[in-house]
Amino acid sequence: MSSPIKADISSIKDAVSYEKFKEKFSALEFVDNLTSSMMAASKRSTSPVKAIVFDPKPFIRAFDMASDELLRLKKRVQAKIDDQEDQAAASESQRQRKLKSFGDTFDDVHRAFESLDSRLSEVGNTAIRIGEQLETIDKQKTRAAEAKDLIQYFLEFNKGIFTRLDTLRQSEPDGGYKAAIIARRLNTIAKEVDIADTEAARANIEKYCENLEKSLLVEFDQAYSQGDGSTMNKIACTLLDFNGGSSCVQTYVNQHAFFINLLKIAEMDQESTTNIKEDFSEVDPALIRLYEEITVAIHNEWKVIFVVFPNAASVIQVFVQRIFAQSIQNYLEGLLERARNDSPVSFLQALAHSHAATAKLVTDLHRFDEKVISKALGSPALSSLLNRSFEDLFVPYLENSRxxxxxxxxxxxxxxxxxxxxxxxxxxxxxxxxxxxxxxxxxxxxxxxxxxxxxxxxxxxxxxxxxxxxxxxxxxxxxxxxxxxxxxxxxxxxxxxxxxxxxxxxxxxxxxxxxxxxxxxxxxxxxxxxxxxxxxxxxxxxxxxxxxxxxxxxxxxxxxxxxxxxxxxxxxxxxxxxxxxxxxxxxxxxxxxxxxxxxxxxxxxxxxxxxxxxxxxxxxxxxxxxxxxxxxxxxxxxxAVVASWMEVLFARQKKSDFKPRDDIVAVNTLSTLVCNQVVDFIQRVRDEAHVSLDGENLESYLTEVGTLLHCLLLDHFKKFPVSYAGGLVLTKDVSKYHEVIMTFKITLLDERFDMIKELGNMFIVKPENLKSVINEGYLGRIEMQLLHPYLSLRADWAKLSKIEHELFEMNEIHA
The missing domain is CATH 1.10.357 (Tetracycline Repressor; domain 2)
Structure with a gap:
């Protein structure tokens, strides 16, 4: 049984049309468009009972028809593409021919432009040459006119006529400058040209130049006194081109109030110091004031010089050089001459103080030159001048080895x-x-x-x-x-x-x-x-x-x-x-x-x-x-002197001092006379050392003296027999020696005299205790052979032969 659902050919053609593919393509939408009408028909013709049965054939036919239609569309599109590619190739070929034609035309235009530019350059060069020739001709004409004027001026001066040049000078604002330039040229001609019958012209020109310079200087001086900086600048520029301007600078410097006032002050200072004793140990106050005034004057004058003079660097150099060569040098010469007349030390003091003060002035001026003058002119103007002037001031006093x-x-x-x-x-x-x-x-x-x-x-x-x-x-x-x-x-x-x-x-x-x-x-x-x-x-x-x-x-x-x-x-x-x-x-x-x-x-x-x-x-x-x-x-x-005198004192010791006849008197004796004398002498030696020495010298000296006394005592005690009562006297002497040495406060000596004290105890101990005394303390460190000379001086030593034998035997065992 055939399906009631049929594909709509018109809807398929509409879905597969060329316009549908111009826009954004979606496969899902494309399939929906093909099947939408068939799906709607299927829903209308199918009963609920048969809804579960699907018939694909209508859809297959629809897709086959769409596929066929797509193939036909593809052929049409491909044919259209081929036609358009052919048209594009033809258009590109035509465009290439036009571009080549345009390129050839442009090359022709460029060559024509280069040719035109070359011709214009030739014309320009010709115009430049013509301009240069015209300029040369104009200069020659001007020089000829000037030469003509100079010849006329020269002839007029030869006749003694100055009217025209004076008129020029007074007629125009810059007439003075022009007249000065003409006068300078006339003066040059007069000096270089040697023509007969021109002596009058030469003399008149020289006289006129002198009068002109004087007149300008008078005007400059008047303007200076009136504070007219503009006029001063005009005259300074004129004189600079007229004769270098040196006369103007000299007039400015010579008439400066600083030098005039300074001369008066110097005369007053000289009168005031005539009858006053000067103190050359300090810097001269007048010199300090002078340097302060110089510093202020240079600072102030630079402002005027920079405005007035076109050659400000040269003028400030002349001004500063004049200050050093005249003001400072004259004052220093007078100051140092007065100091020389006073005394050699006054001269040296004045020279040193003046040098230091001048060095400070030069340093201040160097700083001013770097910060102010250099900023205005572009480079320092005073550096070398200041150094040279400073050296020149003191060369007469410092050169060689003076x-x-x-x-x-x-x-x-x-x-x-x-x-x-x-x-x-x-x-x-x-x-x-x-x-x-x-x-x-x-x-x-x-x-x-x-x-x-x-x-x-x-x-x-x-x-x-x-x-x-x-x-x-x-x-x-x-x-x-x-x-x-x-x-x-x-x-x-x-x-x-x-x-x-x-x-x-x-x-x-x-x-x-x-x-x-x-x-x-x-x-x-x-x-x-x-x-x-x-x-x-x-x-x-x-x-x-x-x-x-x-x-x-x-x-x-x-x-x-x-x-x-x-x-x-x-x-x-x-x-x-x-x-x-x-x-x-x-x-x-x-x-x-x-x-x-x-x-x-x-x-x-x-x-x-x-x-x-x-x-x-x-x-x-x-x-x-x-x-x-x-x-x-x-x-x-x-x-050595101390040792000699102690030997003399010890030589006064009597044998009876340590072996007295009266034991009661000996026991009551505090110390022997020799001991008192030695101790008194040692105390004075110690006191002298404390007053005269200190530190290591004091310790070394007292150590030497103490060691010396120790050696002398060891030798001294070998010379005298000692009884029991004399031993008591000896120990009292040893105690005094020990006491005075303790005041030295030297550890090495303390130990030595502790040993001396123990040595003295050997003479007073009982025989039965002698062994323990000798074997203990400092004496225990000493060989028996060294102690024997002292033991043998005990008054009872001859009765102690058994003890002596035991002591020497014990010493040998320990050895």
Missing amino acids: YIDMELTWLSEKLQNNLGALQSSLFIKTKTMFHHRKALSRSQQSSPTKETATPLTSNAVMSSIMLTVANTMSTVSAMSSELGTQLSGSPLGQNFPATPSADGCWVPTVKDATKCFSVYMQSVHRSKELAQMTDLSLCLSLLFKLLVKELGASSILVGLDVELEALHAIDHKSEPEFGQLKVIKTVTKTLQIFQHHFQAQLIPMLASSPTLQREMMIFKNEFFSAIEEKLNAIMQRKI
């Missing part, structure tokens, strides 16, 4: 003035003591306490230092290289009594050394200000060597020799005087001043010259070594 010669001469004289009395006394003392040294007794040399340092004269060390100083100070001819040369021919050296310094020493006091350093530092500060940087290290080294020569070699070293000789000359049979050790403290403090200055100031200032710095360190070390060697010799000699 300054350092003056400084060294003054310092030498000042040091000799401060140390002259002491050096004269040293010279006399050394002559007197020279023969005593050869006559030193041999008994003094055979003292049981040997000196660790042999006394030396300072001749070798001093000569070395003096030679070094003399070699480096060849510029100071007045300075002697030997102390004897300085003093042998002077009245002071012949008649002055030999007396020590204020503190009783033969060396400069700390106060004297401080004075010497004070004047030395004055020279150092002036050298830092006045010496060239390249010469500063050498100047400072010369000053230091001179200080070492006068204060060190000629005073301290020679004084230490005198002190050492005095110690050698002490009579050992009489009690020595005290006070010789003060020289060590005095010299030590002086060396500390030397060292502090050398390390803190001199060495840093010599850093620019490593070779000289190294040389000065060697020089200083040799000087210090020489002095330290002397101080060590003095200390050792003092110890």
Whole structure:
């Protein structure tokens, strides 16, 4: 049975039409369009009972028809595409032909344009050549006209007629400038052209130029007095082109109120200082005021000069140069001349203060040049001028070695003035003591306490230092290289009594050394200000060597020799005087001043010259070594003197002191006379050391003295037999020795004298306790053979043979 559902051919053709595919294509919508009518018919014709049966055939036929229709549509579209591709190919071919035609046409146009441009360039070059020729002709015409005018002016001047040039000058605003230029050219012609019958023209032109310049200068001066900057500028420009403008600049500078007022002030200052004692140790107040006025004047005048003069840089240079060459130089010459007449130190002080003040002025002007003038002109104008002018001011006083010669001469004289009395006394003392040294007794040399340092004269060390100083100070001819040369021919050296310094020493006091350093530092500060940087290290080294020569070699070293000789000359049979050790403290403090200055100031200032710095360190070390060697010799000699006198005191000990006949009197005796004398002497030695020494020197000296006393006591106690009552006296002596040594507060000595105290106890212990005393404490550390000499001095020792045997036997077992 055929299906009632049939495909609608018209709807299929409508669904497969070309227009449907122009828009966005959807396969789902396409199938819906093909089957929608059949689905609707199927729903209408099918009963509910048969609804479940599906008949696909109508749909298959519809799809077959649609497929056929799509194939036909595809053929039509493909045919249309082929037609359009053919048309496009034909159009592209035609377009290529047109482009080629346009390209050929453009090339023709470009060639035509290049040809036209080339022709235009030729025309332009021709026009330029014509313009240049016209310009040359115009210049020639102008020059010819000017030459004609100049010839006419020249002829008029030859006849003495100036009317036309005067009229030109007065008729136009810039007529003065034109007249000046014409006059300058006429003057040049008159000087270069030598034509007969033109002498009158030459003379008239020269006279006219002079009158013109004077007239312009008068106008400039009037404008200057009226403060008319515009007129001043016009005249300055005219004179600059007329004759360089130097006369205008000189007029401006010469008539400047600053120089006129300054001259009056200088005259007033000279009158005011005629009868007044000036203080050259400070900067001259008038010089400070002068420099302040100069600074203000330059600042103010630059504003005027920059407006008035077209060559402002040259004018400010002339103005500043005039200030330095006239105002500053004249004042400095007068100031330094007054200082020279006052004293050498006044001259040096005034020179240093003036140099420092001038350097400050130059620095301020450099700053003004960099910040103001350079900003206005594009480059600094005063830099080299200021440096040159500053150097020129002080060249007469600083060139070559003039300054350092003056400084060294003054310092030498000042040091000799401060140390002259002491050096004269040293010279006399050394002559007197020279023969005593050869006559030193041999008994003094055979003292049981040997000196660790042999006394030396300072001749070798001093000569070395003096030679070094003399070699480096060849510029100071007045300075002697030997102390004897300085003093042998002077009245002071012949008649002055030999007396020590204020503190009783033969060396400069700390106060004297401080004075010497004070004047030395004055020279150092002036050298830092006045010496060239390249010469500063050498100047400072010369000053230091001179200080070492006068204060060190000629005073301290020679004084230490005198002190050492005095110690050698002490009579050992009489009690020595005290006070010789003060020289060590005095010299030590002086060396500390030397060292502090050398390390803190001199060495840093010599850093620019490593070779000289190294040389000065060697020089200083040799000087210090020489002095330290002397101080060590003095200390050792003092110890020898102390030892000699203690030997004398111990020699006064009587045998009966430790073996008295009356035991009751001995027991009541506090100590022996010799002990009291030795303790009193040791106390004075200690007190002298505390006053004269400090630090390591004090400890070393007291240790030497204590050790010396310890050795002398050990030797001393071997010489006297001791009874029981005498042992009590001996222990009292030992206690006093121990007590005085305890005041030294030196641990090493405390232990030594504790041993001495135990040694004294050996003489008073009972025989049965002797073994325990010897084997305990400090004595237990000592070999029996060393203690035997002391034990054998016990009065009862002969009765203690059994104990002696046991002691020696025990000692051998321990060994």
